[in-house]
Amino acid sequence: MxxxxxxxxxxxxxxxxxxxxxxxxxxxxxxxxxxxxxxxxxxxxxxxxxxxxxxxxxxxxxxxxxxxxxxxxxxxxxxxxxxxxxxxxxxxxxxxxxxxxxxxxxxxxxxxxxxxxxxxxxxxxxxxxxxxxxxxxxxxxxxxxxxxxxxxxxxxxxxxxxxxxxxxxxxxxxxxxxxxxxxxxxxxxxxxxxxxxxxxxxxxxxxxxxxxxxxxxxxxxxxxxxxxxxxxxxxxxxxxxxxxxxxxxxxxxxxxxxxxxxxxxxxxxxxxxxEQGNVLNDITRKLAAWAAVITVPTALTGYFGQNLPYPGYQQTWGYIQSMILLVVVAGGLYWYLKRRGWL
Incomplete structure (x- = not known):
């Protein structure tokens, strides 16, 4: 070189x-x-x-x-x-x-x-x-x-x-x-x-x-x-x-x-x-199953117009009771889904 x-x-x-x-x-x-x-x-x-x-x-x-x-x-x-x-x-x-x-x-x-x-x-x-x-x-x-x-x-x-x-x-x-x-x-x-x-x-x-x-x-x-x-x-x-x-x-x-x-x-x-895809599929399957369970009675009662009287029907306290129930149930469901990382 x-x-x-x-x-x-x-x-x-x-x-x-x-x-x-x-x-x-x-x-x-x-x-x-x-x-x-x-x-x-x-x-x-x-x-x-x-x-x-x-x-x-x-x-x-x-x-x-x-x-x-x-x-x-x-x-x-x-x-x-x-x-x-x-x-x-x-x-x-x-x-x-x-x-x-x-x-x-x-x-x-x-x-x-x-x-x-x-x-x-x-x-x-x-x-x-x-x-x-x-x-x-x-x-x-x-x-x-x-x-x-x-x-x-x-x-x-x-x-x-x-x-x-x-x-x-x-x-x-x-x-x-x-x-x-x-x-x-x-x-x-x-x-x-x-x-x-x-x-x-x-x-x-x-x-x-x-x-x-x-x-x-x-x-x-x-x-x-x-x-x-x-x-x-x-x-x-x-x-x-x-x-x-x-x-x-x-x-x-x-x-x-x-x-x-x-x-x-x-x-x-x-x-x-x-693995994440498998977990997502499992969650989706569970949600679909629960949605089917809830949808059937909801559809039947809606079809027959079963708006039955309930405790507090046509009463102010009954309205408040129903609203509290809706908020508690919806809030509990949100907390559960949030804790599982679905929201």
Missing amino acids: AIALVGHSVTVNAPSCPTDTRLYAKGRLVAEGFPADQAPGLLTEHPDAVLWLDLYRPGPEDLAVVAEEFHLHPLAVEDATQEHERPKLDRYPEHLFLNVYGVDVSTKPETPPFGKTEISAFVTERALITVRKGPSDTQKFVDRWDSDAELADSGGVSFLLYGLLDVVVDGHVDAAQQLDEAMDKVEDALLEEGGAPRAVRMHGMRLRKTVAALRRAVTPMPEVIAEAMRKDLGLVDEKLQPYFRDVEDHARHAGDQIEHLRDRIEGLLQADLA
Whole structure:
């Protein structure tokens, strides 16, 4: 893969956005937390080192500074500034451009159901430049790199890319498992006799929406990782191939689990809808039966004009008595139907 070397000029402009930096050389951490404008000089000082430069919500001017120093393609820079790009790995003459999503799900009704952070990355020969468009925990990347620092000795910048993809995919797997556990509880409530309460159904709809949003972030990941492992790119060597294949396997597992959850929640909601239909049919049948029972004597007495005298007939107190009886009976029927949820 033809990828440009980092420029050797030491005096460069520094991006004004928050940055994070790390330099690895031969499997050990050489420097961290240094200003971004010192990166070219450190790369020159350590010819075998690779750089991680993180930019948090950079502006066009910040990306222009980095693009000039690392020879980034304008189209890739444009994609890094725009939000809601699809997960992908694009190849440019002098670098690669990666776009992925870190996810965070909540299965509690009182919290937002789904959050995701779009992460763009430029993969050059000696640098991994990440662009975060929202708040996220970069310490997870650092911990993964530090735990597998020996891979940097032969892996170069692909070692940094592996750590990034591994953390992102692990987040996808964890999110799918949380949703699966939450769906177990919803399933117990939805499949109860008589249908689930409205709050449970709304929680099920909320989970379905979360699964749909997670699916858009997770499904393309196996193809993205497979693209990174292509031999013609020359990015992943034989030592790192098993690690990338492991990440790809986890990504496929997460995608399969999301598809299973999607089918599962749809089936549960359909089963609950069918149960509600059965209950409605039963209620309708009962009401029709009672209506038939009441209609027959009402029709017969009306046909024969049986307006018989009753206690209080043609008396004021009798009228009041009948009105009270009508109100009490109608009110009692309304209360009963309201309590059963029919009104």
